[in-house]
Amino acid sequence: MKFYGDYHTHSRHSDGRQSVRDIAAAAQKKGVKEVAVTDHGPHVAVIGVKNEETYLKIKDEVRAINTDLDFDVTVFVGAEANIKGLQGELDVSGEIIAQLDLLIAGLHPYTKPSTVEDGWGIWVQNSLRHLGKGQQEKAKNNNTKATVEALYRHPEIDILSHPGLFFTVDMEETARACIKNEVLFEINCGHEHPHLSDIMIVNKLGADFIVNSDAHFPETVAQLTYGENIINRLGIEPDRVANYWDGGEDDDTIGQHRSTFAHHYRYVRRRQNTDYKLP
Numbered sequence: 001m002k003f004y005g006d007y008h009t010h011s012r013h014s015d016g017r018q019s020v021r022d023i024a025a026a027a028q029k030k031g032v033k034e035v036a037v038t039d040h041g042p043h044v045a046v047i048g049v050k051n052e053e054t055y056l057k058i059k060d061e062v063r064a065i066n067t068d069l070d071f072d073v074t075v076f077v078g079a080e081a082n083i084k085g086l087q088g089e090l091d092v093s094g095e096i097i098a099q100l101d102l103l104i105a106g107l108h109p110y111t112k113p114s115t116v117e118d119g120w121g122i123w124v125q126n127s128l129r130h131l132g133k134g135q136q137e138k139a140k141n142n143n144t145k146a147t148v149e150a151l152y153r154h155p156e157i158d159i160l161s162h163p164g165l166f167f168t169v170d171m172e173e174t175a176r177a178c179i180k181n182e183v184l185f186e187i188n189c190g191h192e193h194p195h196l197s198d199i200m201i202v203n204k205l206g207a208d209f210i211v212n213s214d215a216h217f218p219e220t221v222a223q224l225t226y227g228e229n230i231i232n233r234l235g236i237e238p239d240r241v242a243n244y245w246d247g248g249e250d251d252d253t254i255g256q257h258r259s260t261f262a263h264h265y266r267y268v269r270r271r272q273n274t275d276y277k278l279p
């Protein structure tokens with residue numbers, strides 16, 4: 001396994017078809033050291049968690065797995081928050097975010113917007129794209145604005161999920177906002193997104209990547225081949241892929257090598273940005 005961990009999966013608490021325990025078992029079988037359960041935020045129709053307290057329940061389940069000696073994989077709890085407005089509002093509160101191990105954010109269809117204007121600006125404009133070029137540009141500008149604002153306003157965000165999927169964004173502007181805010185640009189293997197040509201642009205600008213599965217089933221947990229192929233094709237340096245085994249550094253405190261995400265993002269950066277306490 002080329003990857004240290006998979007940091008984007010969904011359980012039955014949102015729209016996944018697997019328990020938290022299934023995710024841990026599947027990750028261990030694939031040979032990764034770490035896996036994160038990152039269910040969808042609550043303000044989205046059908047696919048979201050019931051309410052944000054669900055994340056605390058998941059934490060309880062994970063605690064039991066992490067102390068179970070049968071498991072040789074460490075499980076983390078995060079959220080894939082929905083960006084729900086043009087000011088970059090998220091549907092998970094700061095109070096809950098501070099108790100999570102990592103935070104992903106992204107744009108999703110059927111999100112309940114923050115305001116009527118946001119509903120019009122993002123979800124209606126995107127549904128009108130077929131009307132013509134002007135409408136398409138408007139939708140793209142609004143999607144980009146909502147995304148970029150989210151990254152600037154929420155320093156807790158570690159990963160931007162599947163940039164440009166469902167909602168077209170300006171890749172360069174999005175990549176620049178990721179770089180400025182130290183947010184990882186996700187290569188999403190479940191959706192095989194973004195395409196190679198877009199990743200090439202983002203790579204040239206110098207953004208750092210993470211390769212995730214976005215698995216909803218045990219079979220696809222830590223299924224990261226799409227990302228591995230792209231890294232090889234574009235010759236992206238291992239140090240720029242936050243969950244690559246070949247990148248990262250030796251951590252003297254535990255006498256082990258850890259990927260950049262395991263070391264820098266989850267521990268160093270997260271503690272700077274929230275009241276997060278180590279699990």
Ligand SMILES: [Zn+2]
Binds near residue numbers: 080106161162
């Ligand atoms: Zn998503």
Ligand SMILES: [Zn+2]
Binds near residue numbers: 010161214
């Ligand atoms: Zn997802």
